[in-house]
Amino acid sequence: MQPILEIRHLSVSVENKLLLKDISLSIPEGQTHVLFGPNGSGKSSLMLTLMGFPQYRIEEGQILFKGKDITHSSPSERSALGMGIAFQSPPAIKGLKLENLVSEIASRFYPEFVLEDASRELSMESYLHRDVNHGFSGGERKRSEILQLSAQNPDLILLDEPESGVDIENMKTIGEAIRNILHRGAREKRTKSAFIITHTGYILDYLAADWGYVLVDGQIQCENNPYELLRLIEINGFQFCETCELSKNKE
Numbered sequence: 001m002q003p004i005l006e007i008r009h010l011s012v013s014v015e016n017k018l019l020l021k022d023i024s025l026s027i028p029e030g031q032t033h034v035l036f037g038p039n040g041s042g043k044s045s046l047m048l049t050l051m052g053f054p055q056y057r058i059e060e061g062q063i064l065f066k067g068k069d070i071t072h073s074s075p076s077e078r079s080a081l082g083m084g085i086a087f088q089s090p091p092a093i094k095g096l097k098l099e100n101l102v103s104e105i106a107s108r109f110y111p112e113f114v115l116e117d118a119s120r121e122l123s124m125e126s127y128l129h130r131d132v133n134h135g136f137s138g139g140e141r142k143r144s145e146i147l148q149l150s151a152q153n154p155d156l157i158l159l160d161e162p163e164s165g166v167d168i169e170n171m172k173t174i175g176e177a178i179r180n181i182l183h184r185g186a187r188e189k190r191t192k193s194a195f196i197i198t199h200t201g202y203i204l205d206y207l208a209a210d211w212g213y214v215l216v217d218g219q220i221q222c223e224n225n226p227y228e229l230l231r232l233i234e235i236n237g238f239q240f241c242e243t244c245e246l247s248k249n250k251e
């Protein structure tokens with residue numbers, strides 16, 4: 001089956017500093033893959049590169065989405081093709097009501113979206129009239145991000161640390177909402193796909209993750225079952241990658 005996302009030998013720089021080195025991976029349609037790695041290893045940079053943010057300069061390699069070469073496509077072209085992202089630290093937008101933003105997203109991407117149901121699911125009803133993320137707490141910003149993703153209904157969901165700043169109760173709300181987006185329309189076709197950055201792995205309690213990678217210093221050090229990788233990281237830290245038997249990349 002054709003992968004929904006394929007990254008081939010991708011190297012990326014920001015401000016003349018090489019951040020990502022020779023990254024190759026492939027996410028089959030319907031699968032959820034996970035990206036682990038220490039702070040500053042380049043995880044967010046990879047997500048933002050995938051979404052097409054122009055400050056991330058592609059030095060080498062290719063990104064294919066649904067078989068189409070999107071290496072040089074704009075973020076709006078990528079979202080039109082079915083790619084969506086929830087940021088690690090979503091920005092506030094003064095003067096734009098959350099309800100108007102979400103309705104606009106739904107009208108462009110997913111007209112079947114029912115704002116009332118989705119905002120109830122995420123306990124966001126009382127935030128709809130407020131400016132997007134303005135004065136929102138960390139957890140409220142995350143729920144606002146997932147509401148926007150829900151209205152976009154993308155085929156590939158990029159999630160940058162969905163747990164950060166979220167309490168345990170809200171983690172359940174967010175985890176279940178993400179799972180519902182992934183399974184939406186599952187009767188007609190396969191589950192949607194996701195690529196998720198996580199430090200704690202809490203989100204993995206709500207999703208069935210298929211594969212995981214450990215990124216260290218801009219390179220994928222090893223890859224394998226994500227639950228096993230998380231267990232090893234918890235016990236040994238990221239150093240285990242250097243000698244790990246799980247590595248598929250090593251000669």
Ligand SMILES: Nc1ncnc2c1ncn2[C@@H]1O[C@H](COP(=O)(O)OP(=O)(O)OP(=O)(O)O)[C@@H](O)[C@H]1O
Pocket residue numbers: 014015019037038039040041042043044045046055
């Ligand atoms: N736009 C940018 N301009 C300058 N430096 C950048 C930019 N984006 C990323 N970097 C640098 O690239 C490195 C990797 O950052 P990145 O945010 O991708 O790491 P990360 O693995 O997501 O870290 P964390 O787990 O702390 O979120 C960092 O040293 C960061 O300062």
